[in-house]
Amino acid sequence: xxxxxxxxxxxxxxxxxxxxxxxxxxxxxxxxxxxxxxxxxxxxxxxxxxxxxxxxxxxxxxxxxxxxxxxxxxxxxxxxxx
Amino acid sequence: xxxxxxxxxxxxxxxxxxxxxxxxxxxxxxxxxxxxxxxxxxxxxxxxxxxxxxxxxxxxxxxxxxxxxxxxxxxxxxxxxxxxxxxxxxxxxxxxxxxxxxxxxxxxxxxxxxxxxxxxxxxxxxxxxxxxxxxxxxxxxxxxxxxxxxxxxxxxxxxxxxxxxxxxxxxxxxxxxxxxxxxxxxxxxxxxxxxxxxxxxxxxxxxxxxxxxxxxxxxxxxxxxxxxxxxxxxxxxxxxxxxxxxxxxxxxxxxxxxxx
Numbered sequence: 642x643x644x645x646x647x648x649x650x651x652x653x654x655x656x657x658x659x660x661x662x663x664x665x666x667x668x669x670x671x672x673x674x675x676x677x678x679x680x681x682x683x684x685x686x687x688x689x690x691x692x693x694x695x696x697x698x699x700x701x702x703x704x705x706x707x708x709x710x711x712x713x714x715x716x717x718x719x720x721x722x723x
Numbered sequence: 724x725x726x727x728x729x730x731x732x733x734x735x736x737x738x739x740x741x742x743x744x745x746x747x748x749x750x751x752x753x754x755x756x757x758x759x760x761x762x763x764x765x766x767x768x769x770x771x772x773x774x775x776x777x778x779x780x781x782x783x784x785x786x787x788x789x790x791x792x793x794x795x796x797x798x799x800x801x802x803x804x805x806x807x808x809x810x811x812x813x814x815x816x817x818x819x820x821x822x823x824x825x826x827x828x829x830x831x832x833x834x835x836x837x838x839x840x841x842x843x844x845x846x847x848x849x850x851x852x853x854x855x856x857x858x859x860x861x862x863x864x865x866x867x868x869x870x871x872x873x874x875x876x877x878x879x880x881x882x883x884x885x886x887x888x889x890x891x892x893x894x895x896x897x898x899x900x901x902x903x904x905x906x907x908x909x910x911x912x913x914x915x916x917x918x919x920x921x922x923x924x925x926x927x928x929x930x931x932x933x934x935x936x937x938x939x940x941x942x943x944x945x946x947x948x949x950x951x952x953x954x955x956x957x958x959x960x961x962x963x964x965x966x967x968x969x970x971x972x973x974x975x976x977x978x979x980x981x982x983x
Contacts (some may be wrong), residue, residue, distance in 0.1 A: 642871075647732060654738075655750060658752030658952040671779040682751065702911045703756025704747060705763075710732035 648696020650685050654706035657682035661698035661707065667691045670698060691712040740765040741772050745789045750774055752952020753907040755783060756925040758773035759790055761919045762822070765926055766793060775809055775818045778803040780832075782824035801832025804839035807846045818929060821846040826856045829889050836895070839853040840935045841901025847925045848937040850891060853944040854963060861947030865889045868966055873947070888966060892939045896972035904973040907942040908960040914969070923983050924974075926969040933975045941967055 647669075655678055662670045663683060669691045672683040685698075685707075694711030741763035766772055772793055775816040779787040781800035784832045787793035798806040803821035826848050828836050839846065855873055856862040862875040868886045870879040896904040903925050907918035921938045928936040941963050943955035950958060 646735075651738075654746060660752055660952055660956070663953045669782055678941035680746070694732075694735050696736050696910050700915050700976040701757070703749065703751075703753055703760070705756070705760045708737045709735040711735045713731050713733050 643691075644693050644714075646692040648687055648692060648694075648698060649708045649710075651706045651708070652676075652678040652706040654683045655682065655684040656680065656704055657684060658683070658703065660701045660703065661671040661685050664696060664697050664701045666695060667693060724843060726834075739767045741766040741775075742793050743790055743792050744865075748786060749783065749788055750946045752943070752955065753783070754940075754944045755851060755949050757909050757915060758918075758940050760789070761892045761922050762849060763791060763916070763957065764919060765923045765966065766791075768923065769930070770925060771818045771926070774816065774957040775820070776814070778807045778819070778821040780812070780819075780823040780827040782827045783841075783856075784822055784824060787822050787857070794888065796930075799888055801827050801830070802835055802980065803827065803832065803846065804835040804846065806846070806942060808839055808842070808844045811844060811846050815845075815888060817864075818847075818899075818926065818930075820926070822849045823890075824857065825850070825854065825864045825866040826859075827852050827890050832977060833865075836891070837898075840898040840901050840937075843898075843902075843934040845929055845932055845934060845938045846936075849909060849922065849925075849940045850937055852891070852963075852967065853942040854888070855944050857944050859945055860950075861944070866891075866967075868962060871962075890967060892937065892967075892970075895935075898935070900935050901937070901973050903928040903936035903977040905937075905971045905976055906921065906939040906941070906962060906967060906969050908959055908969055909942065910943070910956040917969075919982065922973045926977055927981055927983065928978050930976060941969075 657689040673686040775793040777795045811949045863873040908914045925936040945952045945955040
């Protein structure tokens with residue numbers, strides 16, 4: 642099973658430029674047209690499952706609006722304990 | 724996502740501490756933001772936040788002093804390298820860098836940048852090349868591509884009338900005082916990673932006292948190029964990279980073998 646990831650977009654910084662939407666290798670990002678940020682842009686959102694936490698959206702984000710999480714690797718921890 | 728579920732997740736990336744909480748005034752999709760973020764990440768990684776002094780230019784990045792959690796000063800148009808020279812000579816233990824655009828560095832600030840490299844001042848320059856004057860409304864810059872339409876060259880840059888684009892990195896690499904001169908681009912994730920490594924090596928050059936260091940970053944200006952942010956990145960890859968080749972023009976031997 643692929644590694645599970647999760648991103649959070651800070652609406653204060655997101656300007657809806659869509660660079661992350663185009664760069665996402667899993668195509669799981671899109672602008673949320675039902676919402677507006679305080680600056681009046683449609684913010685980017687994770688729209689479906691399949692994020693792997695690869696960090697590419699955060700690398701291309703010009704406003705450092707994205708925080709990336711990735712599932713902790715249990716296998717490695719077991720190996721270290723053993 | 725539930726809190727319990729989030730606790731099993733590793734934090735992979737978050738906003739660097741060296742960036743302040745301020746919202747930038749840059750247009751959506753402007754790669755100035757990416758360059759700011761890379762500089763902030765490098766300052767964090769090297770632990771230089773308390774001893775870094777930045778010098779802001781005039782141009783779109785004139786408010787850079789609001790966006791970094793480091794000390795910052797604002798220079799007159801084009802004179803950031805001269806101001807950085809003074810700061811570095813008075814406070815040689817600090818890390819001093821300037822952040823300049825192409826109008827600031829390659830046009831009005833041409834004399835300052837050439838002489839700072841000739842003197843081999845131990846400072847770092849982050850040079851944003853977007854082939855246009857962004858802040859004043861998209862006029863032709865010294866780096867505008869031949870045939871490129873701007874508000875002051877509406878029929879495209881005529882090389883018979885206004886000459887050819889200036890390649891700053893190649894020119895500065897001929898200076899004996901320069902320790903690290905490279906050109907990178909910000910148009911896709913792979914190149915952004917390479918750009919970050921180059922910025923890191925430029926700061927390492929300064930920390931090792933090896934002379935003048937500059938990273939030229941090919942950058943986009945969606946608003947004044949009149950394209951969407953993603954089309955602007957394609958424009959960099961298709962039109963700017965052939966004119967401004969991505970390369971290491973001068974790397975001090977002591978930096979070439981450094982692993983970061």
